[in-house]
Amino acid sequence: MRDRPNLLNDKAEEIRRSIFKMICDGGGGHIPASLSIVEILVALYYEVLNVTPATICDPGRDRFILSKGHACVTLYAVLADLGFFDKSALDTFGRRGSILGGHPDMLKIPGVEASTGALGHGLPFGAGIAMAAKMDNRDFKVFVVMGDGECQEGSVWEAAMFAAQHRLDNLCVIIDYNRLQAMDELDKIVSVSPLADKWRAFGWQVKEADGHNIKKLVDLCTALPFQPKKPSMIIANTIKGKGVSFMENEPIWHYRMPNGQEMRVACNELGIDPK
Amino acid sequence: MRNAYIDALYELAGKDERVLALVADNGAIVYDKFRAAYPGRFINFGIAEANMIGVAAGLASCGKVPFTYTIASFLTMRAFEQIRNDVCMQRMNVKLVGIGAGFVYSNLGATHHATIDMSIMRALPGMTVFSPSGPLEARKITKEAARIDGPVYIRLSVGGSPEIYEADYEFETGKGVILRDGPETVDAAIFTTGGIITEVLKAHGELRHMGINARVVNVHTIKPIDKDIIIASAAKTRVVITVEEHSIIGGLGSAVAEVIAENGIAARFKRIGLQGVFAGGYGTYDDMKEMNGLSANAIVSETIDCVNMK
Numbered sequence: 001m002r003d004r005p006n007l008l009n010d011k012a013e014e015i016r017r018s019i020f021k022m023i024c025d026g027g028g029g030h031i032p033a034s035l036s037i038v039e040i041l042v043a044l045y046y047e048v049l050n051v052t053p054a055t056i057c058d059p060g061r062d063r064f065i066l067s068k069g070h071a072c073v074t075l076y077a078v079l080a081d082l083g084f085f086d087k088s089a090l091d092t093f094g095r096r097g098s099i100l101g102g103h104p105d106m107l108k109i110p111g112v113e114a115s116t117g118a119l120g121h122g123l124p125f126g127a128g129i130a131m132a133a134k135m136d137n138r139d140f141k142v143f144v145v146m147g148d149g150e151c152q153e154g155s156v157w158e159a160a161m162f163a164a165q166h167r168l169d170n171l172c173v174i175i176d177y178n179r180l181q182a183m184d185e186l187d188k189i190v191s192v193s194p195l196a197d198k199w200r201a202f203g204w205q206v207k208e209a210d211g212h213n214i215k216k217l218v219d220l221c222t223a224l225p226f227q228p229k230k231p232s233m234i235i236a237n238t239i240k241g242k243g244v245s246f247m248e249n250e251p252i253w254h255y256r257m258p259n260g261q262e263m264r265v266a267c268n269e270l271g272i273d274p275k
Numbered sequence: 276m277r278n279a280y281i282d283a284l285y286e287l288a289g290k291d292e293r294v295l296a297l298v299a300d301n302g303a304i305v306y307d308k309f310r311a312a313y314p315g316r317f318i319n320f321g322i323a324e325a326n327m328i329g330v331a332a333g334l335a336s337c338g339k340v341p342f343t344y345t346i347a348s349f350l351t352m353r354a355f356e357q358i359r360n361d362v363c364m365q366r367m368n369v370k371l372v373g374i375g376a377g378f379v380y381s382n383l384g385a386t387h388h389a390t391i392d393m394s395i396m397r398a399l400p401g402m403t404v405f406s407p408s409g410p411l412e413a414r415k416i417t418k419e420a421a422r423i424d425g426p427v428y429i430r431l432s433v434g435g436s437p438e439i440y441e442a443d444y445e446f447e448t449g450k451g452v453i454l455r456d457g458p459e460t461v462d463a464a465i466f467t468t469g470g471i472i473t474e475v476l477k478a479h480g481e482l483r484h485m486g487i488n489a490r491v492v493n494v495h496t497i498k499p500i501d502k503d504i505i506i507a508s509a510a511k512t513r514v515v516i517t518v519e520e521h522s523i524i525g526g527l528g529s530a531v532a533e534v535i536a537e538n539g540i541a542a543r544f545k546r547i548g549l550q551g552v553f554a555g556g557y558g559t560y561d562d563m564k565e566m567n568g569l570s571a572n573a574i575v576s577e578t579i580d581c582v583n584m585k
Contacts, residue, residue, distance in 0.1 A: 128333020
């Protein structure tokens with residue numbers, strides 16, 4: 001039998017295939033932004049988060065908020081694989097009657113904690129949950145995955161100050177630092193660097209990691225808080241479009257569908273039977 | 276109105292530990308009693324309205340009942356997307372309490388006036404919109420807001436607003452209150468809401484001296500609107516006037532117009548309020564009413580014109 005890290009790497013590859021099929025069949029979606037966070041979600045959902053399909057309403061469950069809601073297909077693939085809802089729903093993505101749309105809806109999808117899509121909303125919402133946990137003396141944790149471009153939103157920094165002020169050490173943000181936004185590189189539009197220093201200056205304890213190394217992500221996420229009485233931040237260095245060579249680090253693919261030839265190349269690289 | 280709200284909130288907090296008071300750098304002194312009694316349940320967010328609403332939604336997702344409070348214009352507009360997405364789309368039990376309805380912050384200028392807040396709050400799916408007339412109603416509405424499981428917006432004038440009710444009355448969400456009525460026949464039905472009711476009541480008295488009998492209806496709930504009282508009053512008088520310290524676009528006047536139009540009622544109809552403009556001028560609150568066509572005199576002359584055109 002193979003060891004756990006390899007199994008999780010295999011799981012990540014399986015999720016990548018699922019993402020690609022879902023978006024191509026569903027007729028549209030954010031492929032590269034979704035591929036970018038695969039290992040982060042695998043690390044969290046398979047090794048870290050204390051939540052199961054049976055505990056989605058348990059007040060003591062860990063919370064996961066995908067603030068970059070446009071990468072929702074990754075979350076859908078993971079939740080379906082873990083049995084939060086039936087896998088057959090993945091085949092309906094983006095279609096009439098489906099519970100799964102281009103941004104996640106917490107009223108429709110079991111296991112989804114927040115209806116995100118507009119950027120800069122996940123962190124204040126997560127900070128509110130973390131604050132409620134403190135008020136009620138509950139020891140669950142709140143994880144928020146944000147995009148790097150999302151850090152251009154002012155509400156992110158309002159919440160950053162708030163979380164530090166209230167010592168929300170039960171809150172952990174993971175930034176998907178792939179250095180690209182819809183139109184181009186962040187550094188060519190409005191740079192967020194030095195990203196780690198910014199968050200440190202706002203009172204957060206910051207660590208950096210390879211965002212595609214599941215073991216490293218798990219090690220960090222199970223060693224929280226990084227410092228008592230401070231919110232934690234993991235800057236996950238990632239590759240937008242990871243796993244599809246011609247999409248990697250190419251801004252043009254942010255919201256674009258591959259043509260027939262491109263589809264064949266991508267399927268080959270991801271190990272999908274092209275049918 | 277403000278003090279009535281805070282007293283009611285204090286009482287609610289005593290009975291229900293889920294109730295929280297959230298503010299954005301305001302409410303000095305008036306919240307002292309609340310803060311002293313429930314220090315862990317009062318949160319000042321500083322000057323960060325969007326974050327206050329986002330955090331409130333997160334708190335509500337864990338069963339808390341946050342009453343957020345700040346100047347109405349900042350609350351409803353600075354944090355609008357948070358109200359729409361985090362609160363309404365997710366059906367969170369968050370209360371929004373805006374202070375400084377209309378142009379009551381007279382000489383602070385249009386940045387501090389809330390004159391389209393009813394329009395935008397009314398447009399939000401699932402939002403209940405209250406506009407109390409004075410202290411007694413503000414108190415009843417605060418208690419009612421806690422009872423409602425879902426988003427509520429309460430539009431408050433300032434402290435020191437006069438009481439318009441002489442006696443206690445039965446409050447019901449979405450049910451207008453007839454404050455004045457003609458002895459037998461009624462020449463016009465005037466629908467109004469919020470602090471400006473005092474001017475409407477003055478106008479009612481003057482009109483009566485002139486031989487014009489008007490029904491005055493206090494519409495304390497802008498959403499859901501009281502269709503029955505609008506239909507019944509319009510059918511009775513055929514002259515319908517709305518008075519609001521707010522833009523005539525999207526607020527009370529629009530809500531009443533929708534009911535009239537959708538029910539096939541033929542009535543002479545006039546919306547008194549800001550005619551699609553920001554409130555102009557500086558001075559006292561009374562000065563502002565005069566300069567912006569919302570004094571009792573202005574309401575009298577508009578009503579006479581409408582009645583005579585009949």
